[in-house]
Amino acid sequence: MPDFRIFTIFSKRGLKNLLICDRRKFMNNLSRFLVLLALMFAMSACGSNNSSPSTGSVKNTVADEGKPAYGDMIVRGSIGDASVLLPVLASDSASFDITGLIYNGLVKYDKDILLTGDLAEKWEISEDKLKIKFFLKKDVLWQDGTPFTAKDVEFTYKLYIDPKTPTAYATDFLKVKEFHVIDDHTIEVTYDKPYAPALGSWGQAIHPRHLLEGKDVTQSPLKRDPVGTGPYRFKEWVTGEKIIVDSYHKYFEGRPYIDRVLTRTIPDLATMFLELKAGRLDQMGLTPLQYKRQTDTQWFKDNFKKYEYLTFSYTYLGYNLRDWKFEDKRVRQALTMAMNRESIVQGVLLGLGQVTNAPYKPDTMWYNHNVKKYPYDPEGAKRLLAEAGWKLENGVMQKDGKPFEFTIITNQGNELRKNTATIIQSDLKKIGIDVKIRVIEWAAFLKNFINKRNFEACLLGWGIGIDPNQIDIWSSKKTGENELNFVSYNNPEVDTLLEQGASVYDPEERKKYYDKFQEIVAEDQPYTFLYVQQALPIISSRFRGIDPAPIGIGYNFIKWYVPKQLQKYTIEP
Incomplete structure (x- = not known):
């Protein structure tokens, strides 16, 4: 109690x-x-x-609003454990959820999705758009007390472009032609041609030179015991159970009000919800069923606050294009036509989302609403499969005597994806395709299946960046192990369009390239784009200072607080 x-x-x-x-x-x-x-x-x-x-x-009334106060702990639920706590090596959301509290970039996005300074105080961009000069904040300390300087930025740049560094994020930094350290708090980077994502790319986490220089980053103890410049510093990681970070009192933007963040790994959302009800969690992302029906009581209204906004992400079924069954785009188009995606949105998301046909957030300027669409049409799907050489015999789709069957893999703990896969399985059964579903623990899912391309089809989601640049996901040069084009999509025209789009600064001009890119991807269907869902976070109402904005709710986390009279935990320094 x-x-x-x-x-x-x-x-x-x-x-x-x-x-x-x-x-x-x-x-x-x-x-x-x-x-x-x-x-x-x-x-x-x-x-x-x-x-x-x-x-x-804990009623959210004016009487107990209270003043901002230091102290307390927030306990969050996560369906997956982090894989690594060095940002240069991380590629999963569970890891970035933690490293985002520990590290900073030079820039970041504010509440209105506009770039603002983080470790950089300000910057100057040359008229020809080829040079950016960053003026770094002074008196910033690494969490071990070492001063942050321009040398750390230079080291990080070299770390990302080092071919021995197994990172998925080298592309932006390889565009840099020259890097100069002017003094301890000033750097200048030069590009050989205009690169529109250049400024935003410096939002990547800066790493500590004094702890990593001259060492094999893949063997660094910082993978599990990180040191950053951020508002929280690492305390403990019990694999598969919890990660704890404590507030960094010397943080350059000011000490965070909440003293501790405890992230518990709970690979099942139903179990996580029971922990929330029992008072052992303060925050989690609800399923649509939990949001609409299971939290619609006076007790939940008194003790928690719910939020709803369209996520910067989408869910998709990705096909391994090295698998013979998926080589013909007509097959992939047919599979999309055979899936009742609107039924998935209504049945799985309870209407809290929308069907998507492209890899951008539908309410942004970058989304191309005119791409080719594939409405639910099982008979049309059969005709396309017939054109590709598949025949329906005795209720089984076959080609050269081989039945059309494959396995969809997805990650443990995400019931929405599991339920989505079940509907897809049922829909494809109607046209003679046998689908099996395999649910795998998150860390093993990434390491043994996705990174090694050991799958036929995968049900996953992508976070959508603010900038429309998607070279890392779609370029044919990004198909290696641990890189992000793990479906092995290869279209030279797309490669060219992505490069051209990245080299233009004017938004309307850029949009032309990305519109065309989306049209080609919609035609090729390397993914079946499924849906964009609503984010449905729930947070204990004892936490104040939460200010929903276009970018979401987490942007001002260091300003969240619990009034003294409502604080639940005492954190020893």
């Missing part, structure tokens, strides 16, 4: 004060104590009439 514990603490303080104060203070404290005691019993009575756990109620 965490909230009762808060009142018990206040009550004990009240009783202690009664023994040492004068008569006037005695009466004041006695009144305060009686009020708190009455509140405690009132809350207990409310809890007894509710089927939800009797953990009390």
